Amino acid sequence: MYEWITCDIDSDEMCSEVYKLLANNYVEDDENMFRFNYSKEFLRWALRPPGYFKSWHIGVRVKSSKKLVAFITGVPARVRVRDDIVTMAEVNFLCVHKKLRSKRLAPVMIKEITRRVHLENIWQAAYTAGIVIPTPITSCQYWHRSLNPKKLIEVGFSRLGPRMTMSRTIKLYKLPESTATPGFRTMGLRDVPAVTRLLSNYLSQFVVAPYFNEHDVEHWLLPTEGVVDSYVVESPETHEITDFCSFYTLPSSILGNQNYSTLKAAYSYYIVSTRTPLLQLMNDALIVAKQKDFDVFNALDLMHNESFLKELKFGPGDGNLHYYLYNYRIRHTLKPSELGLVLL
Ligand code: JJ1
Structure with a gap:
């Protein structure tokens, strides 16, 4: 059969x-x-x-x-x-x-x-799974930052808030035309060693995290058109790589809408800030995602993400993502902020 x-x-x-x-x-x-x-x-x-x-x-x-x-x-x-x-x-x-x-x-x-x-x-x-099965190591919540609020509302992804009009909503989510951080640029092959060091050092604080070498970083984080976007901040003075952010592209089909068939979503991936304030770095990520025509920027409340979600006008979604390990006992459930692993 x-x-x-x-x-x-x-x-x-x-x-x-x-x-x-x-x-x-x-x-x-x-x-x-x-x-x-x-x-x-x-x-x-x-x-x-x-x-x-x-x-x-x-x-x-x-x-x-x-x-x-x-x-x-x-x-x-x-x-x-x-x-x-x-x-x-x-x-x-x-x-x-x-x-x-x-x-x-x-x-x-x-x-x-x-x-x-x-x-x-x-x-x-x-x-990971969207449902609870035995036994999650942690449970994360999805958060969503509207980039194209008019479309999101039209397709039922989000709703007009109370006492909000469409034009006030569009104004609320407006972003600057260009990024704010001097030295913010697309990651290139030459950045792989510096990004590997930056990321390894950052991820070492979490209870569960990937252990990436340069080959892994080249594969998972070097920009691939329409798949993964990564940015570094190169200090204009010292040319050091001080900060890093990335997101991946995962559209969703919109089921049964007359006017639109796909929702273009960016998902926050790995982020490291050592010099640039995290809020400013992530706001720049939102700006480039908007320039690339994404409708929404999604993030989980893991790593240090909680510290920027509310300030940058992300709202809580109705979906959760539960993380699991097979044949590995960790005695206590983790807080999402203790998790340094993003699965696709
Ligand atoms: O995308 C998700 N929810 C959206 C759409 C809800 C539509 C009705 N159910 C949502 N939108 C609200 C956004 C709003 C924007 C302005 C500010 C306030 C918020 O909440 C959810 C995540 O929230 N996605 C899913 O449910 C998809 C499945 C997620 C589980 C994934 C399982 C992975 C599988 C294993 O790898």
């Missing part, structure tokens, strides 16, 4: 099949108004980090028709938990076709990825 496949995401045909399965069947909000629409370029980026295993990109086809009906992935990562550096699988993109839900296929997908991870002598995993 069904058959396992290993997905060759280098192949355009395979990547398109995966793209379509996810675009039609992956995560929606609680009212089924929006659905994640990961791009093909994004999927290739997310699934081929340094040292990735092709065998961890797993699909299920219907034998007779060859239709792809389920998918799950893992990628290897070094994750530090307190002073313990553990090679883990980051498991993501678990998706079962809508027509095959409640046939208990998800546990089968999870068993198979677990088996293939164990074959590589890796015994821990990290993953």
